[in-house]
Amino acid sequence: MQRKRKPSRQALVLFTALLADQSAWRHGYDLSRETGLASGTLYPLLARLQAGGLLEAEWQVSAEPGRPSRHAYRLTAEGRSIAREATQAQPMMILKGALA
Template sequence: MASKRKPSAAAQTLLAAFLAGPANWRYGYDLTKETKVGAGTLYPLLDRWARQGLLESEWRAADAPGRPARHAYRLTSAGIVFARTWAISPAVVENLKPSMA
């Protein structure tokens, strides 16, 4: 279950990025580039939210031969509710562009 405490600014920024395309699968690396949230903050948040049922996660095959598989994430229905509650302002959400469809 998600915490009742207000998420950090970094977490709110990530939630806004997910809300820009809630059904879209997102890669962690692309989220770091888009939001400027560091990997040391981003990946623990993604892991926690996945364990709490706020994100779905899956491994995806590499786009090019010889590249490793990548972990992709997207909001669950509970995650969408959580994100809408805690994400930063809608104006910021509109300025974030999803990095993958």
Template sequence: MARERRPSRQTAAVLAALAAGPGWRHGYDLARETGLASGTLYPVLMRLEERGYLESRWSEGIEGRPRRHLYRITAAGLRYAAGAAGPARHRPATRPRLEGA
């Protein structure tokens, strides 16, 4: 079985924001909390939904206001978020020196 890749910094931020509470959140709130631009945030949300890590629905319409897309993390998303918060793999800060070069 293939190992799941670690999420990007942006994906980890979205997962952490959604994992902080069980309720439905809309994209604007998530953008404010994570500091991500909409052009980054919404593709991340769509990928997470496609993978089953979150679910979405449309808000109830309020007269005079557009409906909003709401997002909520799933149990699989909580497990993935917990793994994302784990220790990062060690990567050397610089290339190793070549002796005698």
């Protein structure tokens, strides 16, 4: 049985960013700049959400020659549902986190 717990402030901030354009693939670097989450926080969080079936990920080849491929992420249908529920339940926590 999976334990259900409230998402962290960092997860709520990430959910908010991913919900802004739900169908778009987002790169980690862009998410880091938008959310203010450090890479040491962001990438493990992305990996946990992907392992939990809330995110899908794919490698995208760069349109610019010589640039490496990058991982891109977007919410799954279940992830969108959980993200909407979590961000609606705790909007002040997100705001406080964004101001910190």
